[in-house]
Amino acid sequence: MNIIEKLEWRYGVKKYDPTKKLTEEQLNKLIAATRLSASAYGLQPYKILVIENPAVREKLRAASYNQPQVTDASHLIVFARIADLQESHVDAYMQNIAATRNIDQSMLNDFAGILKGAVNNLDANAAAVWSSKQAYIALGTLLTAAAAEGIDAGGMEGFNAAQYDEILGLKEKGLATVVIAPVGFRAVDDHVQHAKKVRKPLEEFVEMI
Template sequence: MNVIEKLNWRYATKKFSTEKLPQDKVDTILEAATLTASSYGLQPWSIVVVNDPAVREQLVEHSWGQMQVKDASHLLVIARQSDMTPAHVEAYIDNIVNTRNIPADAVAGFKDTMLGTVNSLSAEDKALWMSKQAYIVLGNLLTVCATLDVDACPMEGFIPEKYDEILGLKEKGLASVLVLPIGIRAEDDSFQHMKKVRKSLEDTIVTI
């Protein structure tokens, strides 16, 4: 696989075909999401898979009318946690201790560092911090999708409050950050033929 070829192949898909993605590809994409790096490893986000066609239709008007939300094979919403509390840190520490079979003492310092961070941030800064982690998931998934020949459209063009309301995310302790319809491009999506517009390497890479 040539990574650069794959990244040139992908584009922000505006029109999807009606073709459904095979479940094994969807499963790979979801598993790849969980393997995304996150600050301290806290993974303060969830991927919401919206399967109900009526709900997806309802979301279009809260997505600047972007039809990908309804038409793509699958609709993923990357949502951050509503809050990051000491209990989340405790749960993560328990996971480390159980997964690696190590004594809690071995990660006591790490836990204190995380609690220090969590306790020092305002609610607003915590929300921003968690949203940044959601963007890392998006970046990872865009590349993963490309390697699997799956089309995707990264989307900020939606009203998070409406999504949260319609999907009942608040009740789940979540807040939507990004939308990612995935599927197969429509043959007549003219955007696939457009040349990529990017700054030159010289303008983007600074070597010191």
């Protein structure tokens, strides 16, 4: 299948097959693709957590209005933003660039100044919104990569973020839950998979100017 056919194939799975698990190679490929997602300035002001522990996932299911995808999918991926974006995060990023590209960090001073200015101009609410948007871009990359690999995945917002933060100890890690994504394989009796995908007509969806 080409990418359009694979995106036609994917859908928001309602019932996963709990007996089917991703291989280590499949999981690592999805993580690698998500890591390579587009991100403003390349800063990546978020982290992903791959939840495998069944006991933890039972608690998260309770914090997700008892939606079965949370426990029945092969893995649950949690996207968590940096809760308090600071200049120190920019400094760490500059160090990473310098080390990765084998350049003197002083060559990045102008870029660092621009990025620190952008971060400092955001109040707490604006920073939370901006960081969350970056996490959603990564979610889109994950969903597309999963479809390309014949793996089911879907984004979910139906959960109590504060409870997720508590269960996963995210406050202590300086993180806050944004969105979650179960990944795995659809159950054969998930009737939703047989429904024709509904999207806006092309002429309504796009306008050429």
